Amino acid sequence: MEVRVQNIRKEFGRFPALDDVSLDIRSGELIALLGPSGSGKTTLLRLIAGLESPTDGTIFFGAEDASRKSVQQRNIGFVFQHYALFRHMTVLDNVSFGLKVRPSSRRPPAAEIRRRALDLLELVQLSGLEKRYPAQLSGGQRQRVALARAMAVEPNVLLLDEPFGALDAQVRKELRRWLREIHDRTGHTTVFVTHDQEEALELADRVVVMSKGAIEQVGTPDEIYDQPVSPFVYGFIGQSNCLNVTLSRGEIWLEDRPIGLRAANEPDGAATLYFRPHDIELIDGCGGCLAGLVTASRRVAGTRHLELDLGKAHPSVEIELPPERASSTDHTRVAFRPTKWKLFRKDGDVAAAPQLVEAPASELARTGT
Amino acid sequence: MALDSSSVPTAAPSKLVKAATSETRIARLTLIVVALGFVVLFLLLPLATVFIEAFRNGPVEFATTLRDPETFSAIRLTLIVAAIAVPLNLVFGVAAAWAIAKFEFKGKAFLTTLIDLPFSVSPVISGLVFVLLFGANSALGPFLQKYGIHILFAVPGLVLATVFVTFPFVARELIPLMQEQGTSDEEAALSLGATGWQTFWHVTLPNIKWGLLYGVLLCNARAMGEFGAVSVVSGHIRGQTNTMPLQVEILYNEYNFVAAFAVATVLALLALVTLVLKTALELRYSDEIAASRRH
Numbered sequence: 257m258e259v260r261v262q263n264i265r266k267e268f269g270r271f272p273a274l275d276d277v278s279l280d281i282r283s284g285e286l287i288a289l290l291g292p293s294g295s296g297k298t299t300l301l302r303l304i305a306g307l308e309s310p311t312d313g314t315i316f317f318g319a320e321d322a323s324r325k326s327v328q329q330r331n332i333g334f335v336f337q338h339y340a341l342f343r344h345m346t347v348l349d350n351v352s353f354g355l356k357v358r359p360s361s362r363r364p365p366a367a368e369i370r371r372r373a374l375d376l377l378e379l380v381q382l383s384g385l386e387k388r389y390p391a392q393l394s395g396g397q398r399q400r401v402a403l404a405r406a407m408a409v410e411p412n413v414l415l416l417d418e419p420f421g422a423l424d425a426q427v428r429k430e431l432r433r434w435l436r437e438i439h440d441r442t443g444h445t446t447v448f449v450t451h452d453q454e455e456a457l458e459l460a461d462r463v464v465v466m467s468k469g470a471i472e473q474v475g476t477p478d479e480i481y482d483q484p485v486s487p488f489v490y491g492f493i494g495q496s497n498c499l500n501v502t503l504s505r506g507e508i509w510l511e512d513r514p515i516g517l518r519a520a521n522e523p524d525g526a527a528t529l530y531f532r533p534h535d536i537e538l539i540d541g542c543g544g545c546l547a548g549l550v551t552a553s554r555r556v557a558g559t560r561h562l563e564l565d566l567g568k569a570h571p572s573v574e575i576e577l578p579p580e581r582a583s584s585t586d587h588t589r590v591a592f593r594p595t596k597w598k599l600f601r602k603d604g605d606v607a608a609a610p611q612l613v614e615a616p617a618s619e620l621a622r623t624g625t
Numbered sequence: 626m627a628l629d630s631s632s633v634p635t636a637a638p639s640k641l642v643k644a645a646t647s648e649t650r651i652a653r654l655t656l657i658v659v660a661l662g663f664v665v666l667f668l669l670l671p672l673a674t675v676f677i678e679a680f681r682n683g684p685v686e687f688a689t690t691l692r693d694p695e696t697f698s699a700i701r702l703t704l705i706v707a708a709i710a711v712p713l714n715l716v717f718g719v720a721a722a723w724a725i726a727k728f729e730f731k732g733k734a735f736l737t738t739l740i741d742l743p744f745s746v747s748p749v750i751s752g753l754v755f756v757l758l759f760g761a762n763s764a765l766g767p768f769l770q771k772y773g774i775h776i777l778f779a780v781p782g783l784v785l786a787t788v789f790v791t792f793p794f795v796a797r798e799l800i801p802l803m804q805e806q807g808t809s810d811e812e813a814a815l816s817l818g819a820t821g822w823q824t825f826w827h828v829t830l831p832n833i834k835w836g837l838l839y840g841v842l843l844c845n846a847r848a849m850g851e852f853g854a855v856s857v858v859s860g861h862i863r864g865q866t867n868t869m870p871l872q873v874e875i876l877y878n879e880y881n882f883v884a885a886f887a888v889a890t891v892l893a894l895l896a897l898v899t900l901v902l903k904t905a906l907e908l909r910y911s912d913e914i915a916a917s918r919r920h
């Protein structure tokens with residue numbers, strides 16, 4: 257089912273955990289809420305579920321206003337961060353719970369409940385463990401019981417809070433792929449929360465990047481990675497370098513030297529240049545480039561990472577090269593130019609304009625040549 | 626199970642290294658002797674004395690004293706008072722623990738402190754409070770008299786005093802347990818469509834049942850044994866408002882030692898039954914208890 261979140265605001269005391277958040281979740285999609293800890297991901301998920309009520313704003317399930325509905329009426333499936341399995345019930349009873357507590361008019365017969373629970377356990381690959389108690393299961397198995405329990409009520413939307421957060425790396429990776437499979441097979445509209453960008457980018461159809469109670473960007477994994485719309489997204493997703501530069505007559509300058517990048521039609525002034533370590537080209541003669549001394553060199557899988565010192569005033573910059581290109585340089589001084597980059601205008605007077613409605617940093621130019 | 630691949634390697638501890646917690650033999654022996662000595666001196670010896678005194682003149686005399694109508698009425702009254710006070714405090718304790726552990730509200734810290742009040746106030750004061758509230762000279766006194774309602778020197782007064790003195794037991798036992806368990810189990814049940822009542826019955830209650838049982842057993846033991854508060858409100862009417870502890874005192878003051886100790890044995894036996902019950906349950910359900918604490 258399609259879920260629309262409109263202008264949601266949520267305060268705890270006077271503290272706004274979410275501030276004017278709007279989001280359209282399409283029917284059947286797998287969408288990730290990604291952001292650092294404390295950015296409001298769980299709060300948004302709980303608001304959609306009805307476990308929390310918004311200070312302001314509306315949530316639609318399809319065409320219906322769900323804001324005033326209780327959590328029971330919304331018919332959602334929620335998987336809690338630490339699973340919250342009923343410890344005194346067997347796996348089978350846990351999975352059947354949502355069907356068993358229905359009023360008799362809507363409750364399937366006992367045999368039907370049992371059959372559906374067993375089918376779900378088969379789907380999550382736990383057949384044969386239905387008589388176990390949660391304490392007798394591994395973390396990954398508990399996670400799958402929690403998912404089966406949530407799916408048993410045929411929810412309008414499936415909500416998962418850090419579903420793999422408590423598992424070790426190996427199990428995490430396997431479950432991640434497996435969750436994608438389950439989603440493709442069952443087609444539930446699914447929202448999951450994570451602070452792990454790799455997880456979000458690999459698993460989700462679309463990713464919602466959140467920071468400080470607001471949505472920074474919504475897009476496919478490709479869009480999020482290739483076209484970050486704000487300095488925060490640039491910095492949070494993947495690796496990036498940032499340099500303080502100045503604009504003068506359409507050219508970008510690092511201190512007193514032009515670096516060979518043009519940003520036509522932009523007013524003069526200070527700005528910040530962002531580029532990714534692998535989006536660069538090496539240059540031989542430097543008639544407008546970035547140049548620095550190699551301070552460290554690391555081999556990481558198929559690429560070589562060079563750390564460059566561009567001068568005292570700047571943070572060190574990291575670039576990635578194919579190993580053979582790296583060995584052909586003279587190892588001490590490297591000249592290069594970003595091939596894909598982005599400028600963000602410095603908000604010199606943020607304090608004078610406290611509300612951030614006008615985008616936190618105005619974008620200047622899209623890409624270089 | 627394609628997804629299972631967890632095997633925990635167990636490190637074998639080296640035998641040569643002395644375990645950090647191992648004590649010397651002497652230290653261990655001393656500790657055991659001190660602990661045992663204390664238990665024998667302060668617990669077993671007095672208990673044994675009670676039984677020896679009760680049977681001083683043989684089992685026949687013991688049986689006759691217990692058949693005395695006044696003593697019999699005291700035993701009955703104690704059971705009645707406990708049977709009313711314990712369920713009341715069960716309900717109150719669960720409600721208070723629920724409110725404190727699962728909700729945020731103003732005055733929560735105050736309520737938590739208030740629950741401990743009966744533990745910190747002398748039982749005699751607790752009794753006096755009810756005398757001041759319901760006595761003939763109190764504001765309520767004339768009203769009660771007019772409608773012929775007897776609270777002081779009657780069963781209602783005894784129940785009130787007992788409830789007051791024993792109400793922390795259940796709540797105290799449950800609050801830390803419920804706080805540790807948090808609210809996510811309940812939220813999970815609600816999100817699956819369960820009503821509030823179903824959630825309480827199928828999720829909350831099973832999660833707290835062992836704590837609840839301990840609380841009730843302790844509450845019961847205290848309700849039967851309470852002396853101070855009950856003594857103030859009882860009025861000591863023989864055969865009517867004397868509970869077992871009060872009866873013991875009366876008999877003792879009349880130098881009727883055998884009878885006094887005979888009643889005392891019954892009281893002690895009730896306490897022992899409570900203890901045995903608790904231990905038996907712990908043994909029988911040790912796995913389940915461990916599982917409900919873990920997770």
Ligand SMILES: Nc1ncnc2c1ncn2[C@@H]1O[C@H](COP(=O)(O)OP(=O)(O)O)[C@@H](O)[C@H]1O
Nearest residue numbers: 268272273291292293294295296297298299300
């Ligand atoms: N029940 C609550 N009471 C008070 N503050 C809360 C509560 N829940 C969340 N917050 C605050 O709201 C902010 C967002 O929290 P949360 O949604 O849990 O973040 P995330 O899941 O992204 O880590 C945090 O600063 C957190 O401290």
Ligand SMILES: [Mg+2]
Nearest residue numbers: 294297298299
């Ligand atoms: Mg969270």
